[in-house]
Amino acid sequence: MKLSSQEKLIFVMLCDIYEKLGIDGEVNHKFIAKSIFSDNTWAIPWELPGIFGDEQFSDPPEVEEVADILEMWSQLEASYSALSAAEKTRVETEASPFGREVKFPGFDGNNESRHLSVAKHFIKEMGRWTEFEGRDLNSHAPSLAAYRRMLEAMNRARESNATGLLSVGEIVEVLKVRKHPKG
Numbered sequence: 001m002k003l004s005s006q007e008k009l010i011f012v013m014l015c016d017i018y019e020k021l022g023i024d025g026e027v028n029h030k031f032i033a034k035s036i037f038s039d040n041t042w043a044i045p046w047e048l049p050g051i052f053g054d055e056q057f058s059d060p061p062e063v064e065e066v067a068d069i070l071e072m073w074s075q076l077e078a079s080y081s082a083l084s085a086a087e088k089t090r091v092e093t094e095a096s097p098f099g100r101e102v103k104f105p106g107f108d109g110n111n112e113s114r115h116l117s118v119a120k121h122f123i124k125e126m127g128r129w130t131e132f133e134g135r136d137l138n139s140h141a142p143s144l145a146a147y148r149r150m151l152e153a154m155n156r157a158r159e160s161n162a163t164g165l166l167s168v169g170e171i172v173e174v175l176k177v178r179k180h181p182k183g
Helices: 005-021 029-037 043-047 061-081 085-094 113-125 144-159 168-176
Strands: none
Touching: 005 029, 029 043, 029 113, 043 113, 061 113, 061 144, 061 168, 085 168, 144 168
């Protein structure tokens, strides 16, 4: 959802009125204000589909990409946690150095700040992928290229896996491509 500067000002002023008057309406004015101030206005129709109905909004490209990455890491972490100790050892060995701790590290705050902002908004403000809540989502290292390679491997694994949890081999394959191909 793209808002003009004038529309943002009007919405923020309305949110301020809601706050000052203590209005507890159907619309979460605090969410609206946070979405505007963090430049995540795409989230407003996500949270209020009944208001926007069938209107088509195009999300910024990083929104879908972040959603895919969060879903991938969610599935990876859930699958890894369901493994036995011996299987975790196999992942650690075969997917070294990334098999030791299978945990979403976030996005680089310096180089991937837009992706980081979208991820934080999904998790903290929208209550999605709550398993990542409370984590420092700043990886302090560029991660997108690796995540994009991992998504390709994950999509291949999902084609052959209808159960939801990944096998040890599938986890290894997804984690192995995290390593730079020239490294």
